[in-house]
Amino acid sequence: MNKLDLTGLRVITARDLEPAAAAKAEQVEVGASALITPAAKDYAYSKRLQFVRAGGNGAAQATTKSSILNRQSSISSPEALLNSAEAQPIKEEIIRNARKLWTRQYVDGNGGNLSYRIAENAVICTPTLCSKADVTVDDLCLVDMEGNQLAGKQKRTSEIFLHLEIYKAVPEAKGVVHAHPPHATAYAVIGRVPPGCIIPEHEVFVGNVAVTPYETPGTKAFAETVLPYVRTHNTILLGNHGVVCWADTVTHAEWYHEIVDTTCRILILTSSLGAPINRISGEKTKDLLAVKKRLGLPDARYELHECQLCEAPEFPQGITACPVGTGCGQPQQTSQPEVEALVRLVTDEVMKALGERS
Numbered sequence: 001m002n003k004l005d006l007t008g009l010r011v012i013t014a015r016d017l018e019p020a021a022a023a024k025a026e027q028v029e030v031g032a033s034a035l036i037t038p039a040a041k042d043y044a045y046s047k048r049l050q051f052v053r054a055g056g057n058g059a060a061q062a063t064t065k066s067s068i069l070n071r072q073s074s075i076s077s078p079e080a081l082l083n084s085a086e087a088q089p090i091k092e093e094i095i096r097n098a099r100k101l102w103t104r105q106y107v108d109g110n111g112g113n114l115s116y117r118i119a120e121n122a123v124i125c126t127p128t129l130c131s132k133a134d135v136t137v138d139d140l141c142l143v144d145m146e147g148n149q150l151a152g153k154q155k156r157t158s159e160i161f162l163h164l165e166i167y168k169a170v171p172e173a174k175g176v177v178h179a180h181p182p183h184a185t186a187y188a189v190i191g192r193v194p195p196g197c198i199i200p201e202h203e204v205f206v207g208n209v210a211v212t213p214y215e216t217p218g219t220k221a222f223a224e225t226v227l228p229y230v231r232t233h234n235t236i237l238l239g240n241h242g243v244v245c246w247a248d249t250v251t252h253a254e255w256y257h258e259i260v261d262t263t264c265r266i267l268i269l270t271s272s273l274g275a276p277i278n279r280i281s282g283e284k285t286k287d288l289l290a291v292k293k294r295l296g297l298p299d300a301r302y303e304l305h306e307c308q309l310c311e312a313p314e315f316p317q318g319i320t321a322c323p324v325g326t327g328c329g330q331p332q333q334t335s336q337p338e339v340e341a342l343v344r345l346v347t348d349e350v351m352k353a354l355g356e357r358s
């Protein structure tokens, strides 16, 4: 087999692969710890080049395509897996949920992406630059856990690394959905999360939400922003960007988008009603968390006491934001009479200073 030796390079870029493509090589041997850039991985896929890692004992360890599959699988290639009877209902589920995201106006343009981990080292995902209104089963791609595309006619989404970080950190995550639902994204834009103990369904299926600092979409740094939260939160707001949810299925990860966006929408609507929000008590929230635990869903509050459930500020990067005028009661918030007293004091001082000058 025609093979190019790049074991002398610590970082492999797309340009480094051009001689291999020109020589019609089928494999490129790289060092055991060499870093392969995402562009190089895409280039290798487009030229049907296979990376082979040099092993510690000097023997090359081929990252063969069959190694993506579960050991017990009888499926022989990534293409066969992507086109298998097992994959078909999963692909249909991805397309159904892509349509739901678009219909609910949770994605615009080519925004949003969905994936499902079908095998130990194989993830089915949506392609890049494709509206979720138009994407079809035939457009879906198969990637390995490093983001290398293994099968599919279209190029995989550039956001796959976000999904893969979640799959690596949370073994029970099978489906990941990322979209830009407007009400939840409004919270992501101000870097705050919706307060808890407001809507029962939200408490059971979503619970505490985390928010990440902004990073450039598609980068490794962006993908890693979720890591501090993803074990204990199935729903994370992505700073100035959108939302990502994981679940046991793609359908459930889409549901969590609906639930968090509806909660944020209700909170924004309450700001126009001019009355305080009633919070669910800690005691009643404990009941909801018991239901949640039975469903096997994650929540960072399982260890908290009843009295802490609705009063505690929600975790790093998770300062809550209540819509103005709703009085939904975070202790650190300044109350309206306090604000008015402060304004009066400042105004009096300013007027006094002006009077002294004249």
Ligand SMILES: [Zn+2]
Residues within 6 Å of the ligand: 111, 112, 178, 179, 180, 217, 241, 242
């Ligand atoms: Zn996005």
